[in-house]
Amino acid sequence: MADKSSIGTVMGAGTVEAEKGRLRFFAKAIGETDPIYTDEAAARDAGHRTLPVPPTFLMCMSSETSDLATRMKVLQMDLGRILHAEQAFDYHRMAYAGDTLHFETRLSDVYDKKGGALHFAVMETKVTNQNGEHVADLRGTLVERRG
Template identity: 45%
Template sequence: MSAAVEVTSPADLVGTDFGPHDVVVEAGLLQLFTKVVGLSDPLHHDPRAAAAAGNPGLLVPPTYLFGLERRHPEVPRIIGRLGIDIGSVLHGEQTFRYHAPAYSGDVLTFRPRFADYYEKKGGALRFLVRDTTVDRAGEPVAELRNVLVVRAAGGPA
């Protein structure tokens, strides 16, 4: 029998650092992603084209880092600590700022932090803001911001 998860207020978690998590950018998964989202630039899915352009691997498209960040084991644990029903979560916003390109074969370190929490519509909509830095061997690659909107029970759809 597993221990009960203690539900925490989102406001109490603001400033929480999730800790670093390394992810290898796998070429096969990157190729699948580019196919699914319809990216036609061969630098994202053709190793020969990437090599001919002088790249060390397939070029990672901007939004792909958000998918890699979700592999961080603390992200679902925090959602669980908040007692959030994943069916009540909406994608609110995402932004990214790149400092350097990323490629297949890279080992990227993700460092998410619970940056902010606020409510609207009398608490019917709760906004969870997560900021993440991404680096490769200590060199900055990107800064990500993800805003999740959680609908309270009986709140607006």
């Protein structure tokens, strides 16, 4: 049975600046062709104040605010036996190049399936900007094959 005593534990917190070069690089790496993610004039023409943060880039930024080894220790998971099971995003406002984003990740659930052979850990991250405005909620699930 999954040990639920760690639910609510802060798994990472920190601040990351959304830098234009990184945003352009990420957009190129994922094959994004919409120029609003790489060209400031196109972004402004589309109604944005500057380059918007590509939606899934928030998960990459979030990973910079926690230590993986510490996270695995708290979760009692073996890095060599885990898979990324699920990822979801709820957006509340746009984030832009130049924004300073704060991420706080908490363990929100742990559970087992298949008689404990599969162990799941769900983490939720609240993202706010430099003005304290709620930008997004990120949710990620890891699964570890046990036994």
